Amino acid sequence: SREKFVATFELVREEFQRIFREAFGGGQADLKLQAGADPLDAGIYVYAQPPGKKMEHLSLLSGGEKALAAIALIFALFNARPAPFAILDEVDAPLDENNIGRFLKILARYRDAVQFMVITHARRTMEESDAIYGVTMERRGISKVLSLKMQEVPLEFMEVAAATP
Amino acid sequence: SREKFVATFELVREEFQRIFREAFGGGQADLKLQAGADPLDAGIYVYAQPPGKKMEHLSLLSGGEKALAAIALIFALFNARPAPFAILDEVDAPLDENNIGRFLKILARYRDAVQFMVITHARRTMEESDAIYGVTMERRGISKVLSLKMQEVPLEFMEVAAATP
Amino acid sequence: MRLRTIDIFGFKSFPHRTRVEFGPGVSAVVGPNGCGKSNVADAFRWALGEQSAKALRGDVMEDLIFNGTADTPPLSMAEVSITFGDVSGYLPVDGDELVVTRRMYRSGESHYFVNRQPVRLKDVRDLFADTGLGKASYAVVEQGMVESIVKAKADERRAFFEEAA
Amino acid sequence: MRLRTIDIFGFKSFPHRTRVEFGPGVSAVVGPNGCGKSNVADAFRWALGEQSAKALRGDVMEDLIFNGTADTPPLSMAEVSITFGDVSGYLPVDGDELVVTRRMYRSGESHYFVNRQPVRLKDVRDLFADTGLGKASYAVVEQGMVESIVKAKADERRAFFEEAA
Numbered sequence: 001s002r003e004k005f006v007a008t009f010e011l012v013r014e015e016f017q018r019i020f021r022e023a024f025g026g027g028q029a030d031l032k033l034q035a036g037a038d039p040l041d042a043g044i045y046v047y048a049q050p051p052g053k054k055m056e057h058l059s060l061l062s063g064g065e066k067a068l069a070a071i072a073l074i075f076a077l078f079n080a081r082p083a084p085f086a087i088l089d090e091v092d093a094p095l096d097e098n099n100i101g102r103f104l105k106i107l108a109r110y111r112d113a114v115q116f117m118v119i120t121h122a123r124r125t126m127e128e129s130d131a132i133y134g135v136t137m138e139r140r141g142i143s144k145v146l147s148l149k150m151q152e153v154p155l156e157f158m159e160v161a162a163a164t165p
Numbered sequence: 166s167r168e169k170f171v172a173t174f175e176l177v178r179e180e181f182q183r184i185f186r187e188a189f190g191g192g193q194a195d196l197k198l199q200a201g202a203d204p205l206d207a208g209i210y211v212y213a214q215p216p217g218k219k220m221e222h223l224s225l226l227s228g229g230e231k232a233l234a235a236i237a238l239i240f241a242l243f244n245a246r247p248a249p250f251a252i253l254d255e256v257d258a259p260l261d262e263n264n265i266g267r268f269l270k271i272l273a274r275y276r277d278a279v280q281f282m283v284i285t286h287a288r289r290t291m292e293e294s295d296a297i298y299g300v301t302m303e304r305r306g307i308s309k310v311l312s313l314k315m316q317e318v319p320l321e322f323m324e325v326a327a328a329t330p
Numbered sequence: 331m332r333l334r335t336i337d338i339f340g341f342k343s344f345p346h347r348t349r350v351e352f353g354p355g356v357s358a359v360v361g362p363n364g365c366g367k368s369n370v371a372d373a374f375r376w377a378l379g380e381q382s383a384k385a386l387r388g389d390v391m392e393d394l395i396f397n398g399t400a401d402t403p404p405l406s407m408a409e410v411s412i413t414f415g416d417v418s419g420y421l422p423v424d425g426d427e428l429v430v431t432r433r434m435y436r437s438g439e440s441h442y443f444v445n446r447q448p449v450r451l452k453d454v455r456d457l458f459a460d461t462g463l464g465k466a467s468y469a470v471v472e473q474g475m476v477e478s479i480v481k482a483k484a485d486e487r488r489a490f491f492e493e494a495a
Numbered sequence: 496m497r498l499r500t501i502d503i504f505g506f507k508s509f510p511h512r513t514r515v516e517f518g519p520g521v522s523a524v525v526g527p528n529g530c531g532k533s534n535v536a537d538a539f540r541w542a543l544g545e546q547s548a549k550a551l552r553g554d555v556m557e558d559l560i561f562n563g564t565a566d567t568p569p570l571s572m573a574e575v576s577i578t579f580g581d582v583s584g585y586l587p588v589d590g591d592e593l594v595v596t597r598r599m600y601r602s603g604e605s606h607y608f609v610n611r612q613p614v615r616l617k618d619v620r621d622l623f624a625d626t627g628l629g630k631a632s633y634a635v636v637e638q639g640m641v642e643s644i645v646k647a648k649a650d651e652r653r654a655f656f657e658e659a660a
């Protein structure tokens with residue numbers, strides 16, 4: 001129904017504005033329904049303004065900024081209707097170390113309400129998870145799954161970078 | 166002209182088969198012109214078989230395997246007509262540490278013939294480059310470029326992972 | 331409602347019965363390129379009723395059945411079961427545990443089971459309708475797709491909001 | 496033929512004259528998310544005649560002119576110059592150095608210069624026609640697009656081969 005959709009849209013919009021500010025450490029964002037259209041048909045437009053920059057069309061954002069804005073929107077949708085389980089497949093790949101840290105801080109807040117399966121190459125994401133599963137192909141072409149502790153993770157599963165001095 | 170296109174296609178195909186085997190440490194790959202069509206209109210199909218796996222349609226490959234196959238194809242095109250200069254924007258993002266190593270080995274072979282600008286978050290790619298430029302926004306929203314030595318690279322520019330024990 | 335296990339047998343790169351157990355919080359899944367991490371995410375979406383082979387990176391549904399390696403013959407069936415716990419009060423089923431199973435043969439037709447009783451696809455869909463795990467789910471973010479929610483056209487983006495409403 | 500410098504002024508996040516110098520081999524470009532790395536790659540493609548604002552992540556060409564930050568006013572012009580060396584024998588110009596410049600005002604029309612002499616876009620295009628730096632160039636791989644050459648449809652892939660022929 002129309003009322004239900006509009007109520008959900010308003011909720012997601014508020015949450016997106018809040019989570020965006022946390023993800024970017026400032027700035028602002030907004031969602032707008034297509035002007036003049038029936039809410040049940042209207043398109044949804046996303047605006048984002050990283051801190052210190054001008055409010056602009058999402059397409060001008062960088063690869064990492066787009067990914068972080070998308071993560072904020074996905075968590076905002078979660079607030080509207082929390083699915084019990086979620087799978088995030090390498091959402092941290094475009095992010096630099098600082099933004100991986102912000103992503104993990106937001107993720108940690110949902111940890112009690114939602115179970116997450118997070119596929120990643122980033123060490124920091126592995127370090128902050130509750131359990132780690134290694135997938136290997138000891139015999140070529142055949143996948144095997146092992147439960148691992150952080151210190152057992154073979155290092156070629158990760159990519160090298162470094163955190164702030 | 167038709168002869169020129171077919172000759173180029175054959176050259177790229179041979180190079181792709183060779184570079185693919187180097188990139189994946191084995192396996193095989195192939196390029197095929199659409200059957201029954203005029204070479205000047207035909208589509209080009211790509212097949213890839215990572216070592217120990219079955220030859221398959223590219224879409225079944227993983228994110229990292231697709232990126233590595235694409236890199237092999239780009240270098241094969243380079244062999245057909247070496248552009249003097251190339252820009253690679255985070256092509257190493259989907260790759261794990263081992264595959265970043267293979268990518269860099271192939272890149273090093275072209276270093277004398279081609280100048281590369283490689284945008285990256287991976288430490289290993291930075292370590293193996295000839296020069297490093299840092300881009301920062303000391304004043305928010307305004308980009309500045311500095312020439313850096315490896316030890317001067319601020320660590321938040323990189324992502325953390327780790328190499329094989 | 332909690333996710334307990336995903337059991338994979340004959341689906342993509344899993345020719346042997348493989349069980350992945352999930353605890354509370356964040357489970358990181360790690361491993362080198364091409365080892366089968368995203369295939370686990372595909373197994374989850376397939377078992378909940380995904381009808382498009384392309385959305386699971388295949389051409390036809392048959393591509394999803396283990397098609398053999400250099401030394402292991404292909405299989406003729408794929409089967410994935412997902413076990414949820416603490417479902418009473420959340421889903422309209424008897425008891426506290428729910429096992430959803432999908433089985434498919436090379437002929438292409440799929441069979442669905444809930445707690446080992448044969449059901450139709452529509453029954454599986456109805457069961458999960460209000461959980462956020464439905465069709466246009468924001469709860470599963472595929473590899474490389476994190477930006478698609480912000481890059482999508484305004485009307486495509488609606489589907490995510492309708493799922494949350 | 497060698498790339499010597501890219502000079503950026505008023506293009507995207509570069510309101511102040513910025514020079515990037517290139518030596519032989521591989522130059523790594525590093526920095527946090529959103530700092531302007533991909534903007535340097537966009538500046539290169541724009542100067543060589545890119546006509547689509549969308550291909551440079553803008554809606555209209557005007558989006559490419561520095562549009563201001565919280566404390567710096569927008570500019571009314573963007574200008575990028577690319578200096579190539581060792582061009583004799585490679586390109587049909589007098590002398591050993593070639594400077595290609597593109598300048599654009601908020602009105603949207605672009606002016607092109609070769610060694611400070613006004614030329615048409617067609618002249619720039621003709622100059623680089625056989626260098627592999629032409630329109631469908633495999634020599635510039637945009638962020639997130641490394642897989643597009645393998646994901647592309649068979650007929651779209653042709654363009655890369657025609658560029659190499």
Ligand SMILES: Nc1ncnc2c1ncn2[C@@H]1O[C@H](COP(=O)(O)OP(=O)(O)OP(=O)(O)O)[C@@H](O)[C@H]1O
Nearest residue numbers: 227228229342363364365366367368369395396397
């Ligand atoms: N039907 C099938 N039978 C056998 N193997 C298959 C089948 N379908 C896909 N595969 C294999 O699965 C592999 C891809 O696995 P997957 O996409 O899960 O990798 P990944 O661990 O996510 O890697 P990345 O880190 O690169 O994303 C391919 O190499 C392919 O050979």
Ligand SMILES: Nc1ncnc2c1ncn2[C@@H]1O[C@H](COP(=O)(O)OP(=O)(O)OP(=O)(O)O)[C@@H](O)[C@H]1O
Nearest residue numbers: 062063064507528529530531532533534560561562
């Ligand atoms: N016309 C413009 N005026 C001012 N700033 C602009 C303009 N166009 C783009 N930008 C800014 O440039 C930034 C994006 O830069 P760019 O895409 O180069 O980042 P990046 O260094 O590649 O980051 P990432 O590592 O995330 O890919 C955006 O945040 C945007 O604000």
Ligand SMILES: [Mg+2]
Nearest residue numbers: 227228368473
């Ligand atoms: Mg994957």
Ligand SMILES: [Mg+2]
Nearest residue numbers: 062063533638
């Ligand atoms: Mg970028």
